[in-house]
Amino acid sequence: GAVVSQHPSRVICKSGTSVKIECRSLDFQATTMFWYRQFPKQSLMLMATSNEGSKATYEQGVEKDKFLINHASLTLSTLTVTSAHPEDSSFYICSARASGAYSYNEQFFGPGTRLTVL
């Protein structure tokens, strides 16, 4: 149980294009999902917290207009990197906070999406 998927797992795009990453909780409902970015040999940095049906809360320094987050349902959140540039290349990981049968506090992570902007 508590499986989180991400799609795509890997994407390469040209500078200036937009990329959408999906995060799904497969066997549980997630009222809250989190988006992280991880650079090589660094830890996870929280970008934003999204709650189903409401606007995402962004961490300081994260551009809201550049990283669009939509949490349309209890099992799906999307992150769109708009007008991507090479400096946006990174490993993007989502997580979902489970409720119900699982501990309220635990976050379960997706497998990550490797974004490379040329």
Place this chain on the structure above:
Amino acid sequence: EDQVTQSPEALRLQEGESSSLNCSYTVSGLRGLFWYRQDPGKGPEFLFTLYSAGEEKEKERLKATLTKKESFLHITAPKPEDSATYLCAVQAWGNTGNQFYFGTGTSLTVIP
């Protein structure tokens, strides 16, 4: 300022050589401490949650303990398949109570 520090940064063990990884934290009101395992190019895999000092959790060769200032992840008789980066995260009672503070991880290599 809330902070999580993991040590050592990297650890090489011979197969069967037990050791411990450390996660020290300074947060205003600990809500939970979490251990994750991360393999290269993959998302973190949940291992343990600890909520209060004195608590211990075990899973196979891993045992996590918690004090008021730090947590230890003990690895008993490790095998090569235990090689991974182990991440510690702390959840604090902040504005939303949601914030996870991650350490930079300990990269463990177990040599056959």
